[in-house]
Amino acid sequence: MATHNSPIARPGTLVQHWLDSRRPGLPLPSYERVVLGRLGRLADRCALVNTRADRAETIIWAGPDFGEWLQDGRAGLSVADLPDETREPIETIVNAALGTGEPAVAHSHRMADGIVISDRLTGVPLARERSHERVVLLHLDPQAERTELARALFGATELGMMALARLRDAAGLVTDFKIVALNDGAARMFRQPAASLQWRRLGEVIPARPGIDPVRRLAEALAASDRATYEMSYTRSDSMVLHLKVEAGAMGDLVALTVTDVGDIKQREASFRLLFDHNPMPMWLVNPESGRFAAVNEAALDHFGHERDTLLSLRLADVSVPEAGSIREDAALRRQRRSDGSLIEVNLFERAMVFEGRAVQLGAAVDVTESRRSAARIAHMAHHDALTGLPNRLRFAERLTEALDRHRRGHGSFFLLCLDLDKFKIINDTLGHPVGDALLCEAATRLGGCFREEDCVARLGGDEFAVLVARPARHELIHALADRIIGEMGRCFSISGHDCHIGTSIGVACMGQDGEDPDTLLRNADLALYRAKSMGGNTFSCFKPEMDAWVQARRKRENDLREALVRGEFALAYQPQIDSATDKICGFEALLRWHHPADGLVPPTDFIPLAEETGLINPIGAWVLRQACNEAAGWPGALRIAVNLSPIQFRTRDLVGSVQSALMASGLPPERLELEITEGVLLADNEANLATLHELRALGVRIAMDDFGTGYSSLSYLRSFPFDKIKIDRSFVSQVGESLHCTAIVRAVTGLAASLGIVTTAEGVETAAQLAHLRAEGCNEVQGFLFSRPVEASQVLELLSQAESQPLPTAA
Template sequence: MDRPILKFTPRDIALLRPANEAERLAALHDLKILNTAPETQFDAICRTAQVLFGTPIALISLLDEDRQWFKARCGLSDDGTSRDVAFCNHTIQADAVLVVEDARDDARFSANPLVTGKPGIRFYAGAPLILRSGIRVGSLCIIDTEPRRFTTEQADQLRDLAVVVTANLRVHQDRTEHRRVAATLADTDGALRDAQTRYASLADALPQMVWTVSPRDRVTAYRNASFRAYYGEAGEPVERRLSRNHPDDVDRMSRAWEAAVLKRQALELEGRLRRHDGDYRWHRIVMTPLRRGGEVVEWLGTALDIDHIIAAQNELKETGDLLRLAQEAAEAGIWEWDMRTDVVRLSSMSARMHNLPVPNGQDAFEIPLADWKAQVHPDDLPEVWTEVKRAIADRSTYSCEFRIANPAVPAEPRWMQSFGRMLDDGAGEPARCVGLQIDITDRKASEARIAYVASHDDLTGLPNRTVFHATLERLLAELGNGSGQGALLCLDLDRFKSVNDTLGHHAGDGLLRVVADRLRATVGDDDVIARLGGDEFAIILRGPTGLESARTLAQAVITSIGQPIHLGSQVVTIGASVGIAVAPEHGLEVDILHRHADLALYRAKAAGRNSFQVYTEGMDQALENRNKLEFDMHLAHRKEEFQLHYQPVVAMADGQVRGFEALMRWPHPTRGMVSPAEFIPIAEETGLVVPLGAWALEQACSFAASWPIEARIAVNVSAVQFQQPGLEAAVRHALAVSGLAADRLELEITESLMIQDSEAVVACLHRLRSIGVRIALDDFGTGYSSLSYLRRFPFDKIKIDRSFVREIDDPDAQVIVRAVVSIGERLGTAITAEGVETEDQLALVRQTGCTEVQGFLFGKPMPAEQALAFMQEQIPRKAA
């Protein structure tokens, strides 16, 4: 059925915009990062996400008003998309990680051109980049072209990486702001230098207002052009002029003027004067008494416009404060080295970085150069000093990173990054070096963590596939030069999937950690253990004995992993299968040796698991044959080439047919009839048994519904069908489609199913039995016999394996069969003997008390047409 296509209009897209969109966009633009060049730290995080989650695409996306732009990208050539198709537009709606396991099934994205076209997005997981509460500027996302599951733990890991991205966005913003402040300071310095030149020229031209005031009536007697231009009036009283002072300055300036007149002393002050257009400007005002005969006859006043100077001073102070705050925010310390005296002058921040006490009241600290060198880690000093000498020789800048001692944690020194520029003495000789340094300890720790995450499995702490490949490549290169022997052990856990599916992923993760610890305890320190993914591990072994050492280690690993594992209140037991390939005998190339070890592992699993196998040349052909058979099986399933044959089940009492067992057959077009013993295990291993089993249920029920007799139809159910969801739904569907009564359907399960997870299995069986379906225990007594589950679940039938019937003339075999019959009688369970082929076997089976028989004596498995004829035409065989 085609999926419904939902189209989003521009209005729909607009609705996806956060309520604080304007504030969000302002915060994004303040970062000054849009359309900037690639940066190492962002690219590294992107690559880490790609490797950590195993996706082909990883992006750091920033969402502008109409587009999304990729600050970093892996696996994608485009540098952005329009916003209306961006998954990130949904991610920024909340703080949680957005997970889309299959975009085709999500109404929000099924019609998205990024899903229907290139790159063909199926899986998406994105963590929002949160600058502060409610402000989400983009996302760190991973993309796959195939649907996939995404766990809570993986979501937490993606969110942690997003926090690292956000921190780097803030660092980028701080650096940009630092550069802006530095540029502003440089512009201010230039403006001040220009102002000094301009003021000198203006002073020559007497730009200041000049006037005279009579001491008696205080009326201006003279005013220059600047005065008239400023006030736009002439001849007004001083009091009226003073009333034009800034309201905040009137009292102060009036008191100063009155005191000067009273004392007949010069007055000098600063104040804001109101211009004729109403604007207030700062002036430097000087009032000088002019005397004649000892008497003050006039006051000479000058007012120099210093408004721009006051503004520049305020701006310089604000800029200095901002620069200081930026340095403190970036934890930057300033230093200066006088090469003539070999004295290093450190700012208070730099001194603190070097664990040096700064005396109270001082903002700098001086130490000899030798003392500064003593602070640097001995392993780093040679490289630092080499870089310093290069900068001196080139008369250039230098940059280096080094460690200094950390008294609080001696084993963990702090990391510093230092920048410096060489300055000469005017004669071309180096005299000073000035610079700054920042504490990069946290950055180094983050880089180390990112490098660790990129090379190690996060769950177990073991090296990952990348390290495994590089290590094996180095070893094989050494062995190729005739240096020793080595071996590769590929390890796969037996029954891990059952634990993971039944007890949950948390238990599965705990089990993997226990396995990793046991491998570390078993494998030598010189050897390398790696987790390749899921429950797959590999061991790279280097030793003088080659194959012998590998065999010994493989058995030790199997024994160690086979011990019971406690997972909270549960105790589980798993096994391990190991494949061994030896170098140089089995290959000196990584891919070849790994493939040969995998072939041996496959053979070990096919041989019964919990064992190891060494690669031999014949394994290639065996695997090729097996893969060809698997391919043919999938093709046969699509072409509906599988068939059901039916074998009758007869009542011992009257010889009447009580039912038929449906048995799957595969008539191969070139190989002929393929044995179920050959193709059923492959179907179970690949999961094909699930759709095949659902098909068999529907076919068998539909056929049984057409029978002329009220007989039962028995269908075998694999343990794999119980492990996958949908078995109960498949049973209900088959009954509903066919119209067959539930009590005419009998599901046959094997003993191996009961031991995998009895609680979950028994619960499922009870649900099936509650709708009327009968449950039969097939092949009883082969391998896993345990009478405890006969008590825990009331089976409708127990089928005794044909191996007991074949040996029924053996008194011991008869005793066992009688015991099973006795149990069945007490539990009210029918007992069927399988594989009855002779009259003698029938007679002995009757003596044991079996209620039903099945075997070639009564009929071989036959196609549906023959089975129908068997019911219609054959007179039921009497068992007498």
């Protein structure tokens, strides 16, 4: 993208360079001035974000370091699909940068292995000079802050916290504890600097007194259990007596100790009743012998829903729900029953104490019913797609790993399907994301209905799905499932009043023969999917080892296609169109040809779909328009030139400008240019594409519907837009006069077109009999091998001269 000695040498100069790149009268610096040829090594930590309605939409490209931070460096990555810790700062920067027109900064925070990693991102708004699109260039600061979470928490509390190591004698008995680490709270409690306490023996810091041996008390408590809680008194060096609550937990010879000064609590026992009664937390006192409530506060009455007298007549066991198991995962979590019979989950805190001279059990509860429901929802969301409710990529990877583990232990076999939806992007782009989302949900439902409960159907992102089929990979089963999925996705989707027709392409990889690990299986299923899409979609393909070589060859063909336009390897051929009434040539259709320097003439069926898939059809289509208009401008009379437009070209904002530019540069009168579109342009009947068609008509050019009759709702298209011409597909022409079905369709189309004042052209005419039938049905124009094969531009004038001097085959 840029040489390493470009003007931008350090990340700190990015904003200054952005300021220097401003031009008078323009609100934003241009993408071309700031980025192209100027980023150098800084590009490794940069990413470019495309926007829609001033919101972050996709990552156009990302440098390797930025891609590593994203954990996904693919181009075209949807910002909405990113994890929250990366999505939120990107959206914040884009909103701020485009809203103010100034650079913006945001921070991202992630946690890994107990370390909180804080990254700083800078974004600058840019405008593309040609398309006027607004994009945002992001930069990831190389200096990330790292905070050790355990150390931060350790130092943030006023409690005395210490880590102790047990010291043993030759017989293995604990003789003392060494202070390995301690926090400021512990140092303040003992009134000594932390540095002077570290590495000292506990018996030195808290020496034994008659009847009180802190070391022995701790050792005995931990000998009985790995967790212990007790209280003790300690006389400090300043003669002050501390009443301490000690909580200890052992991990091998290491002991974690928390020491709390509870002396003031004992001193405030007189005020306990006031705090108890007015505490917003439900609290109660229970007689440990009878288990009955001895006192309850107002919050406890609301918590259980009982009157005071009723609750005081009950035991704690009466409002508690027994646990099914003998051991709980979380000992503090309990279920309790309210007066109306409903169950609530609480975190229960209990301790024994002396109140008003009698032993009681103090209890307090925090209602966590809703928070646990929320936690369950969050846990579900982390492993499931928010739109469809299916398992997401993370959960699918876990299921795949689990299946592989079972397979290695000899407990099962499975195979993998990867699929995406054909034509979904057209629906999403034309009808909008709400319709696209609804279609994805319906597709997910149909897909789930094709499988058993033990199979795992997941949405990996966008319109990409995957299925883990927990059954042996038999050919007949794979074929039956693939046919069922294709059939389900091929049925019309009725979404918000729109009839949407899509399909699906499926790739299959089998455990064992196609891979033994998750990455290999997914990669090979993707290769098979890629192969299925290259076959035209709406089909399935099983992985074969040679597909890897095929993909490499296809990528090479894509690279060659990118260079073909620059190298001048494209040319146009022209097939004449004949007026049925006069047998005269009335125009030509421009047909694209690619003369590859090594492979020779490449069939259009091999490279046109690839050009559409990669977006190269836009520059290639613009070249076809310019070349066809330039060559047609030199033809005599009012001969028309027909140029095909791809649905992909309608997604760009400069299609009308490209047509207008081609007409102006060539001097060709607009009425001599005929633009042919397929039903893909009007598949969704969207306002944007219809508006573009009307703008083209306003230029004076003619609009023709190509391949008429092969789509799902071709007749409805005639109501959407006033076409100048209908081209009857060759599949009907080839059997006209032979098939009653095809003959009836040709008759219906020509009759309908005549009543609407629309010209009809029949494609693929190869026999005199076909011509006779088409004339009898009233077809206005014909083209096909019966008259002429496509000819080079240099042969057009010669063909016209021959047609004037001798009859065309139509007269035979």
